[in-house]
Amino acid sequence: MIVDRARIARLLPETYQAAIPPENPSIAPAGATPKRPLAAVLEVMEVLQAPAENALATLDAHIDPMRAPPSFTLMLARWLDLDRYLDWTGGRPGEGAPRYAAGLGRLRLLCLEAAELARWRGTRRTLERILTVATGLSGFTVEENPPGPKGVARSFHLRVVAPAAAQPLADLVRRIVDEERPAYTTYDIEFLPA
Numbered sequence: 001m002i003v004d005r006a007r008i009a010r011l012l013p014e015t016y017q018a019a020i021p022p023e024n025p026s027i028a029p030a031g032a033t034p035k036r037p038l039a040a041v042l043e044v045m046e047v048l049q050a051p052a053e054n055a056l057a058t059l060d061a062h063i064d065p066m067r068a069p070p071s072f073t074l075m076l077a078r079w080l081d082l083d084r085y086l087d088w089t090g091g092r093p094g095e096g097a098p099r100y101a102a103g104l105g106r107l108r109l110l111c112l113e114a115a116e117l118a119r120w121r122g123t124r125r126t127l128e129r130i131l132t133v134a135t136g137l138s139g140f141t142v143e144e145n146p147p148g149p150k151g152v153a154r155s156f157h158l159r160v161v162a163p164a165a166a167q168p169l170a171d172l173v174r175r176i177v178d179e180e181r182p183a184y185t186t187y188d189i190e191f192l193p194a
Contacts, residue, residue: 003049005042065111073108074098080114082107084179085134085172101172106136122182124158130180131162131173139163139192158187164194 009020019038061067065076077083083098090096100107110117110133117133120126124142131140139162146159160177170191177187 005046008045065108076111127180156185160189162191164192
């Protein structure tokens with residue numbers, strides 16, 4: 001629904017509506033000036049409403065992470081509590097511009113799957129899935145209670161085995177494991193040799 005001059009005029013009290021000149025100047029009463037103050041105010045109101053109207057008309061394109069503009073995708077990531085995986089050009093959170101180490105396309109996919117991943121958060125399968133979606137690489141495995149140096153199982157410990165191609169994203173992998181693992185567990189991350 002576009003809010004134009006005519007719609008705005010219908011919202012005014014009858015006294016004001018009566019003072020609005022007709023749109024077609026050829027049918028205007030004799031001696032009427034085509035640009036009265038009220039007509040000018042209606043024009044301004046129409047122009048001021050246009051950006052909001054355009055945003056509402058394309059709202060679905062903003063909410064869909066696959067079609068949202070890049071800056072809005074970053075906002076969606078913040079709304080979905082994924083901003084903890086963003087890097088900042090200033091070196092610290094909130095300083096400079098945010099960016100995602102694995103690229104905007106990966107962040108879009110992560111936003112798309114955020115609800116399902118949050119639903120099963122803290123499970124081995126979800127940790128493997130989020131690492132795969134977040135980096136775009138397959139081959140992550142999570143071993144629960146792996147054997148320690150003496151061959152005895154290490155209770156409440158995880159060993160995350162990452163593919164060699166994930167090495168450039170090591171900081172992102174570490175942050176994901178740190179945030180998505182069960183809180184009571186410790187962990188090691190091991191990158192496979194190239």
